[in-house]
Amino acid sequence: MSGHSTNYEFKNPAVKWLDSRLPIFSLMKGQAMDFPTPKNLNYWWTFGGILAIMLVIQLISGIVLAMHYTPTADLAFNSVEHIMRDVNYGWLLRYMHANGASMFFIAVYIHIFRGMYYGSYKEPREVLWMIGVFIFIAMMATAFMGYVLPWGQMSFWGAKVITNLFSAIPFVGDSVVTWLWGGFNVADPTLNRFFSLHYLLPFVLAALVFLHIWALHIPGNNNPTGVEPKSGADTIPFHPYYTMKDLYAIVVFLMVMAAFMFFAPNYMGHADNYIPANPLVTPTHIVPEWYFLPFYAILRSVPDKLLGVIAMFSSLLILLVLPWLDSSKVRSGKYRPMFKWMFWIFVFDCLVLGVVGGNPAEGHWLIIGRIATFYYFLHFIILLPLVGLMEKPKPLPASISEDVLAKSDAKSS
């Protein structure tokens, strides 16, 4: 399935000439067209393709925005408004990029939860999963720095709060923060380097995605049964079956994005970011973008600053060892009666953390946040290893085809 595939015999002489020197057409045919794919993938499997498209949309809209944007503290805010008002279709580009970031995260969260439910992180896909986690972290870094660029109040204060976290590092914390800022406050040098990194990271992301797909094409896709394909009867070629299914899903997903872009373009943003950054006026509530809220909630639910920062980073990094925390040999949650419940409770827990992160850390929000944080780690560290040993999985189908046939029989009878 992988690596050095045999060269195909192409008819077109030019294609043949190039392919015998650089087998790029063979590679594409093998990996993007003939690639054997389980025939029972549901629509949750379309989000990988959706993510790839979102990355392309962010890259293209971002590069054009950068042609009109000025990364200095004095001019950044007005240059964004210049894009919105004076550049031809500048408003379209900017709303595409801003809402695109949110849609990117919606897709990645669905993609990650899909992997969790169907046990896609399990042997032999651990490295694929871990590359995914690195992609997720790189995405968060990219989005965080991107949000600083319009230099509104939330840009400034969000950057200040998050970079200030590093001051919790013992002994060298304050020096690290000064180094990150390039000065004694979030200011011009900070904005400049964030712009530079925000331009760089998406290309790192693209390289990681390449590795991600490479690692996917060694074992091939998991599927809703979690049972590996046993024979050719279980798989179909990627093209045209999944190219068409993915394309359909992509267009539907982009329709949701378009609805936001054109009719509620600021819904997922924050009003305060339309006020130019002002180091002397602190907004009443400093809130990061919605997709960081669960992690922000974890950060704030720990009373000690350093421990809070550690908890927040652990909540991300724990995903790296997920393949070894889950003790069950059964991949798909479909056949795991106890895990299935745990999964939905975990999803709910993450939503609760999100709501808590958007509210002031006081009163009952603080208590709910602490319980939800506790549960988040409990799920990974205690429940997952334990439940795998305790629960009695349902019988697995012998093969994908058998499962598919059983289902269509049940439907027709």
Next chain:
Amino acid sequence: MKKLFKSLAIAGILGALMSPQAMASGDGPKNAKNYSFSFEGIFGTFDRAQLKRGFLVYQEVCAGCHGLKLVNYRNLAEPGGPEFTKTEAKAIAAEAEVNDGPNAEGEMFDRPGKLSDKFVSPYPNDEAAKAGNNGALPPDLSLITKSRSGWHGSLKSLYLYSLFNGSGGPEYITSLLAGYADDPHGEEKEGLNYNPYFTGNWIAMPSPLSDDGVEYADGTKATVEQQAKDVAVFLAWAAEPKMEERKKLGFMVLLYMLVFSVLLYLVKKAIWRNVKH
């Protein structure tokens, strides 16, 4: 059925979780009145006559203290806005005095405004603006409807309410301008005015509008609330001058994608028809 119950249960729990904030909001600002404006909704457009009235209010009342520095005079004549004629817009621009230069002698000089100029702010800088207003800064109004929201507490500021009612910026401006009142506790504060819609309830801006404070050319009665609405709509346009273009294009894009997705679905179905999956 079971699935339906499950989703209802989840929605219920989430709803319950989000609502307690209503109780927590306490002494905060009052929710803005949910005025309905012609530009709301998928097909909403600005009412040209209203934009012109709103411009008049801005020009005659607010411009003494507030700038509108992101807007160009030429925008007044562009489609999707008040759509003054070019001549009218030129005349409006010419009333402003623009500091330009240096000229060939190296001197700065004043000249009448041109279409390509941005609205001239009443004060040269924030310090001068503060000095002229008892230390309070009258914010530039170019983005004011997007930088304020009208809904507070519970579900409103959070999820569904804002999805269907917008952020409430223009509603907030209207409510604020028409919402000056006497403090219910009979309190008075030096240089501050009671207004329940303002965060903290005491605002440094004195009530700027009065009945018949401006005279509308189109015969509309200039009540305080009418002027407040008109100027809020004008400011909504100033903050989002491409709104009409955006919604028009959006409708076409979505229509196109809808048709495209149906076709793709049919193609996909045809391709898959012989595969049991």
